[in-house]
Amino acid sequence: KYNSPKYRLVVRLTNTSVICQVVYAKIEGDYVMTAAYSNELPKYGVKAGLNNYPAAYCVGLLCARRLLTKLNMDKEYVGQTEIDGEMFMVEEGENSRPFCAYLDIGLIRATCGNKVFGVMKGAVDGGLEIPHSNFHLSNVDRI
Numbered sequence: 001k002y003n004s005p006k007y008r009l010v011v012r013l014t015n016t017s018v019i020c021q022v023v024y025a026k027i028e029g030d031y032v033m034t035a036a037y038s039n040e041l042p043k044y045g046v047k048a049g050l051n052n053y054p055a056a057y058c059v060g061l062l063c064a065r066r067l068l069t070k071l072n073m074d075k076e077y078v079g080q081t082e083i084d085g086e087m088f089m090v091e092e093g094e095n096s097r098p099f100c101a102y103l104d105i106g107l108i109r110a111t112c113g114n115k116v117f118g119v120m121k122g123a124v125d126g127g128l129e130i131p132h133s134n135f136h137l138s139n140v141d142r143i
Contacts, residue, residue: 064126
C-alpha cells in the first residue's frame with residue numbers, strides 16, 4: 001500500500017539504561033510515536049537495577065501501554081494480566097486490529113536471553129503484536 005507506515009519497536013541498550021521507542025519512517029525522517037526509558041521506572045516502584053532483564057521487561061510493558069493509551073486502544077487490548085511465562089499472542093478485537101510493530105535491535109547481538117528480548121516480551125504482554133517465537137526468550141524466573 002502506498003504511504004502506509006511500518007512501525008518498529010526500537011530497542012537500544014546503554015551501559016546504564018534501556019530505551020524503547022515505537023518509530024515509523026517518512027521521507028523527511030523517522031517519527032517517534034512513544035518512548036519509555038528505564039530511568040522512569042522509580043516512579044512506578046522499581047527502585048534499583050535499572051539495566052537488568054526485569055527492568056527491560058518493565059520498559060517494554062510501559063512503552064506498549066503508553067502507545068495503546070495514546071491510540072485509545074488500551075481498553076480493547078489489555079494484554080496479559082498475569083506473568084506466567086507462556087507465549088502470549090494478541091488476538092484481534094471487535095473494532096480494530098492489534099497494533100503491529102517489528103522488533104528493531106540495531107547492532108545488538110541476538111543471543112538467547114538477551115535484554116532486547118525482555119523488552120519485546122514486555123511489549124507483547126502489554127498488548128502489542130510483534131511477530132516472534134519463544135526461541136530467544138529467557139526463562140520466566142528472570143522476570
